[in-house]
Amino acid sequence: QKVSVEVLDHLEHLALVDFRDSEGVERLQKAIQFADQLHEVNTDGMEPMDSVLEDRCLYLREDDVTEGNCTKELLENAREKVEEYFVAPPGNIPLPKLEERETFLQGS
């Protein structure tokens, strides 16, 4: 079963990455088809594995400040900044809807 345009659109929103062309969509279709092979495996009673180190305790260090004060270095790599702020364009403006966006999906 093919992935619906609604889901494709939803994915573009979530990922903030575009499919670019029909090849991109095909790629996803093939990826899903490939992943479906997982369902051949019987995993009854199996717990999901997050990490191979699950039997150990992660290291937690003391809540002490040991380094920092590197504002200058950190800001150096940003393109847009004002004083010690990273500058972002206005937020809370959702991506235009499918019909209004410049996306390949419009044609589908």
Add this chain to the structure above:
Amino acid sequence: AALKEGLRSQVSAALKEGRVTPTELCQRCLALIKSTKFLNAYITVAEETALKQAEESEERYKRGQPLGVLDGVPIAVKDNFNTAGIETTCASNMLRGYVSPYNATVVQKLLNQGAVLLGKTNLDEFAMGSGSTDGVFGPVRNPWSYSRQYKEKSVPKSHSEDKESNWVITGGSSGGSAAAVSSFTCFAALGSDTGGSTRNPAAHCGVVGLKPTYGLISRHGLIPLVNSMDVPGILTRCVDDAAVVLGSLAGHDPKDSTTIQDDFKPFELPNLTDVSKLSVGIPKEYHAPGLSSEILALWSKAADLFKNAGAKVVEVSLPHTRYSIVCYHVLCTAEVASNMARFDGLEYGHRSDMNESTESMYAATRREGFNDVVRGRILSGNYFLLKQNYEKYFIKAQKVRRLIANDFVKVFRSGVDILLTPTTLSDAAPYLEFIQEDNRTRSTQDDILTQAANMAGLPAINVPTALSERGLPVGLQFIGRSFQEKQLLTVAKWFEKQVQFPMIQLEEVTRHDNGVFQYQKSASFS
């Protein structure tokens, strides 16, 4: 014994005795990098800083106070490790021009030992790929394409055939690092290994590629692909050198809480002579579809080698091997979707001119910065993580992961010490042939023998074994128990000694030969 030492002149000893100086060594390597530029192994060559490091090393040797075996030894680092003051690009437009403010822990550790950082090596974009062909700086060429061994075996279709057109790939994604070590431009290189990215190019380039146990070496500063599987990888020309580098890198790092807290003691590898107490497992599922008859024969020969030397060689089964690629596909894309979310243009890296809204700026930045492969994985990953798919795909894959990891546990519990498998399905493919299939298909095919070790977090190593009929390297893989690197490397070293893998005969390299160069040709620096 004296003859053996003579065959592998030791750079560290040479440095200590003053037979060669760190600056000479550094200059030779830099010159060689220039003359082998066509390999495209390096993205950035840090000539000035390298020479400075070499000078400082020379001072220490003059005072008789070298920092250790690695002092003054030229190394290269894959371009997905952060290096302070040196561009780190991950072979992507997203990080072009990004100069990191800090060193990855493994880089810092090498520098603390006095190693000379020559530059950053080429890779597939964001380490996604198995050919080192998909980065924005172009593909890496396998040095063996230019070896006498390969040229002798290749039959040109016509006299005018461009010798350029039948060069072979390095494998990937740490192809630049493998090529750099293989072509003698450095003595060791760092790679990364998530699905085989260190072992695969090591096999194709005829070098040793070590994937350590997950949790042994710090990932702090390694730009992450799959947090639960990534490890820094070590590429060298011989097993002893890999042990030396491992010794300087392993151990708990407070900056990476996924490194284990056990004390790590660097070790020297014993010269194993008696393998009669060793039990070698041959997993039958690694006789995978597509495995070349040549490699199958080599694998068989290796098993016999162990048997004839008195080791116990048994066939074992890892029944879920064939699902490791599918499992990896889901877990990898899911973790990638999460890890790539940090690239939004705001704090570092490429930023689009689009300024209408935060979201549209992010979308445009990512549209401009990522190649098809990366975007494809992000979108797939997001699909598998959708609420309606989470249980069906992501959780399911995590359960399959446990099955795969348990397969290994069962086998090692049954008395097997080490597993012997092929590393790749065939020798290196010509570039023009390789690019006929897309990245995901290739990765699927090529990762099949290496991926499961990442799934289970186990240490694994590629040891160059022999040349194929086409005159190209073929390697075999050993997989060991968790945190038993010493045993793994000891066996690998024994095997390396038995097979006597031939040295690459590169014409470009011999042209520059002089007294100093003999140290570069040598297999080891330790």
